[in-house]
Amino acid sequence: MFIIKYIKEVYRGVKSLLVGMKRTLYYFTHHKEIITQEYPDNRDTLVMAERFKGEVVMPHNEKNEHRCTGCQACELACPNGTIKVIFKNELTPEGKKKKAIDKLVYHLELCTMCNLCVEACPSDAIKMAQTFEHSVYDRSELTKILNNPGSKIMDGVE
Amino acid sequence: MWSFSHIANELHEWLSSIFNPTWTLVIEMVLAGVAVIGLFAGLGLVLVLMERRVAAWIQIRLGPNRVGPQGLLQSLADTLKLIVKEGLTPNGADKLLFNIAPFIAMIVAMLLMAPIAFAKDFQLWDMNIGVLYVSAVSSIMVISILMAGWSSNNKYSLMGAMRSGAQIVSYELSAGLSILTIVVLTGSLQISDIIHSQATGWWIFKGHLPVWIAFVTFIIAVTAETNRAPFDLAEAESELTAGFHTEYSGMKFALFFLAEYINVFIVCAIGATLFLGGWMPFHIGNLTDFNRVMDYIPSSIWFFGKTFFMIFLIMWFRWTFPRLRIDQLLNLEWKYLLPISMINLLLATAMAILGWHF
Amino acid sequence: MFEEVGTTTEGDIIINVGPQHPATHGVLHLVITLNGETIKKVEPHLGFIHRSIEKMCESLTYRQFIYVTSRMDYLSSHINNHACALCVEKGLQVEVPPRAQVIRVLMDELTRIASHELWWGAMAMDLGAFTPFFHAFRERESINDIMEETCGARLTMNYMVPGGVMQDLHPDFQKRVKEFLQLYKRKIHEYDELVTGNIIFQNRMKGIGYLSPEDAVSYGCSGPAARGSGVSCDIRKVYPYEIYDKLEFDEVLETAGDSFARYMIRLREMQQSIRIIEQLIDNIPDGDFQAKTKAVLKLPKGEFYQRVETARGELGVYIVSEGGTTPYRIKFRSPGFSNLSVLDHIARGSKLGDLVAMMGTLDLVIPDIDR
Numbered sequence A: 001m002f003i004i005k006y007i008k009e010v011y012r013g014v015k016s017l018l019v020g021m022k023r024t025l026y027y028f029t030h031h032k033e034i035i036t037q038e039y040p041d042n043r044d045t046l047v048m049a050e051r052f053k054g055e056v057v058m059p060h061n062e063k064n065e066h067r068c069t070g071c072q073a074c075e076l077a078c079p080n081g082t083i084k085v086i087f088k089n090e091l092t093p094e095g096k097k098k099k100a101i102d103k104l105v106y107h108l109e110l111c112t113m114c115n116l117c118v119e120a121c122p123s124d125a126i127k128m129a130q131t132f133e134h135s136v137y138d139r140s141e142l143t144k145i146l147n148n149p150g151s152k153i154m155d156g157v158e
Numbered sequence B: 001m002w003s004f005s006h007i008a009n010e011l012h013e014w015l016s017s018i019f020n021p022t023w024t025l026v027i028e029m030v031l032a033g034v035a036v037i038g039l040f041a042g043l044g045l046v047l048v049l050m051e052r053r054v055a056a057w058i059q060i061r062l063g064p065n066r067v068g069p070q071g072l073l074q075s076l077a078d079t080l081k082l083i084v085k086e087g088l089t090p091n092g093a094d095k096l097l098f099n100i101a102p103f104i105a106m107i108v109a110m111l112l113m114a115p116i117a118f119a120k121d122f123q124l125w126d127m128n129i130g131v132l133y134v135s136a137v138s139s140i141m142v143i144s145i146l147m148a149g150w151s152s153n154n155k156y157s158l159m160g161a162m163r164s165g166a167q168i169v170s171y172e173l174s175a176g177l178s179i180l181t182i183v184v185l186t187g188s189l190q191i192s193d194i195i196h197s198q199a200t201g202w203w204i205f206k207g208h209l210p211v212w213i214a215f216v217t218f219i220i221a222v223t224a225e226t227n228r229a230p231f232d233l234a235e236a237e238s239e240l241t242a243g244f245h246t247e248y249s250g251m252k253f254a255l256f257f258l259a260e261y262i263n264v265f266i267v268c269a270i271g272a273t274l275f276l277g278g279w280m281p282f283h284i285g286n287l288t289d290f291n292r293v294m295d296y297i298p299s300s301i302w303f304f305g306k307t308f309f310m311i312f313l314i315m316w317f318r319w320t321f322p323r324l325r326i327d328q329l330l331n332l333e334w335k336y337l338l339p340i341s342m343i344n345l346l347l348a349t350a351m352a353i354l355g356w357h358f
Numbered sequence C: 001m002f003e004e005v006g007t008t009t010e011g012d013i014i015i016n017v018g019p020q021h022p023a024t025h026g027v028l029h030l031v032i033t034l035n036g037e038t039i040k041k042v043e044p045h046l047g048f049i050h051r052s053i054e055k056m057c058e059s060l061t062y063r064q065f066i067y068v069t070s071r072m073d074y075l076s077s078h079i080n081n082h083a084c085a086l087c088v089e090k091g092l093q094v095e096v097p098p099r100a101q102v103i104r105v106l107m108d109e110l111t112r113i114a115s116h117e118l119w120w121g122a123m124a125m126d127l128g129a130f131t132p133f134f135h136a137f138r139e140r141e142s143i144n145d146i147m148e149e150t151c152g153a154r155l156t157m158n159y160m161v162p163g164g165v166m167q168d169l170h171p172d173f174q175k176r177v178k179e180f181l182q183l184y185k186r187k188i189h190e191y192d193e194l195v196t197g198n199i200i201f202q203n204r205m206k207g208i209g210y211l212s213p214e215d216a217v218s219y220g221c222s223g224p225a226a227r228g229s230g231v232s233c234d235i236r237k238v239y240p241y242e243i244y245d246k247l248e249f250d251e252v253l254e255t256a257g258d259s260f261a262r263y264m265i266r267l268r269e270m271q272q273s274i275r276i277i278e279q280l281i282d283n284i285p286d287g288d289f290q291a292k293t294k295a296v297l298k299l300p301k302g303e304f305y306q307r308v309e310t311a312r313g314e315l316g317v318y319i320v321s322e323g324g325t326t327p328y329r330i331k332f333r334s335p336g337f338s339n340l341s342v343l344d345h346i347a348r349g350s351k352l353g354d355l356v357a358m359m360g361t362l363d364l365v366i367p368d369i370d371r
């Protein structure tokens, strides 16, 4: 019958709407379900995943030594020319000339955080850091030199 | 006891003791105007904040909490931002209509304030056709929307305006019919009469099925009439970017925005007056002690409590439902709401004649 | 100037939806001819986010080019990378260790769920319901957290490399995935309550945007868009790769061919992905996560083609090699492009509001269309 079908239709429709309203009322009243975080306020407690790819850095030990041999593997591996290795000639204690890195220039603004350079590095000289607040006022600040000034290569790394 | 009427009377006596009756009237009028504008601004701020909070909690977010304690000043900051923004008028727009449309929206909202009883004996204008006045004036709202849509010289705006025209004209019918249900039961169009008829119990309790149906129809119809989701086809931002106010910016946009919220407030106030007893406290039959306790709560609190409950309902709809399509919107009105409310009106009339209600 | 071209002689209105419009979720430009509210014609204009990824890939080595493909269909970046890695492996003839295969499949299915979650939220938002978007993000974020922990990124992971995966799974991976499965099962009924069962939603989806199986085939649709019309085209079943032939899962098919069918396909596909993850999560074999490959990869002269099933449909990777370290020519057959081409066909005659719903069910990701 038409009338019965009509009433059934109305009933079904209203019921489906009420089910949805019940669900939203549940969330309206249950504030413990809230999932957003107050980001700049929780900086101190924010834990980033240890593998998070934020920026390429070169760790130095306490004697200001790094592990980079200047093999250029990272420069070759990088898909967009983010890393540039600049050499200088050093004299070893024996008086021989030795090539060593002067600067490892890293353009953060070009980097896609693809991790290929870290994978390619044979001596684990570079790694990914977990920083992610990269905004600066001037683009040139994003060009970084990864090795500390005056640093030299660690003993025993070839 | 503290209440609006008390303050108003004190003020009236004080003014009368200083000025002659004419000046008293003039000053009272000015005060009323200032109060209405103040109420406007206040309500706008409160409702925007309320909406954002309701939305945030339903959406498992925190909501605004940066400006001021608990984010209470957020809407003030928003207003400030809108005031300092440039109000652009597009090149091809009909300048005059474009610029007066938001003000018409505002004026309509202000006119609608007049017959609302905010508290016991506290009403700007208790005319004998109060309910009729409300439904008549509220239809002027569509003119401002049509003006805005037409004069913007933007196709999105035009389509939004046309949608809204069809929508408001249709939904006025069922809103009117559900209001008529109460008028039939009360036998009066005057707001104060309607409220007094509910002294023994609100219509929603006294009226059985017909009033419940009328209440539901009323809520649906006014949601559509105020262009709120799920009936926000005039704005429909995923289809028409912003519908009729696409080209508006700055304060002119803010006026539309404010008018929308004020309209929501007004229709909810009317709903609360008709169905939930306006400022009438909640009474249960012969429980005199309970009734006396209820009487101690100021009438303004009753009124605003009920109104905000209705507003919450409308906000709750908005954040739960998807939007209808334009043909479904008209189907819903002409195939479901209108027949139902017509039959309902007959039922209510029969009930009023036979005296079946309490 | 626009006044003159704005209306046609019959008084139809031409409106420009996009390139910046809330409905297009990206920089797609649709020129729509309308008669009142009824659509007469939809003309997609592409190219606003064309980055010539194919040309870029030609100058990158076989290890390097994979990362670029994350930027095509950014919602299924794992699966894009997977397709490229598979194609390169085909040329190199390397055997991927079983552990790497399982990890890859797990990641693919997690990505598929994450992508469908986002689609579900965005779809509801297109129809004017904002709340589901945020609820969908709750589940999607927990997948993203899993990804972040193992792959180090949330969107463009670059985790698949020729020969396996870049890093081993994080020790917490299994625990986190199980937590996610629990969360998902606890919340899945809400999807029905909020959106699927809703009468307004059903009325807006059912019978809208009908796509016949013949048209789906002739327009080259794939993925949920075609399966909604009953065309069996799940690459995981038809041309199984990795270990998909050993897994138990169903190809989801609906026959109605309307928007609602396409919608249901994706919801049910999420369940199937959950099923796959449940089969694998406790059975990850030990062993290497990467096969030994040469430092410099050189594909032999020839042509190589590999297709996979992304969250949107069939992605094909076609590599022409001249024997060098970089591809001579590379071509991606992206699912979004063919799926978009059907929009004009299914949208004619329906209302403007439906267009948004149809675009939602086709699940268009604009960078995937433009590349």
Ligand code: SF4
Residues within 6 Å of the ligand: A056, A077, A078, A079, A080, A081, A082, A083, A110, A111, A112, A113, A114, A115, A116, A117, A118
């Ligand atoms: S992470 Fe990728 S883009 Fe960045 S420096 Fe390393 S290789 Fe280059």
Ligand code: SF4
Residues within 6 Å of the ligand: A067, A068, A069, A070, A071, A072, A073, A074, A075, A085, A120, A121, A122, A123, A124, A125, A126
């Ligand atoms: S960082 Fe590593 S790969 Fe790069 S030059 Fe230094 S040692 Fe070589």
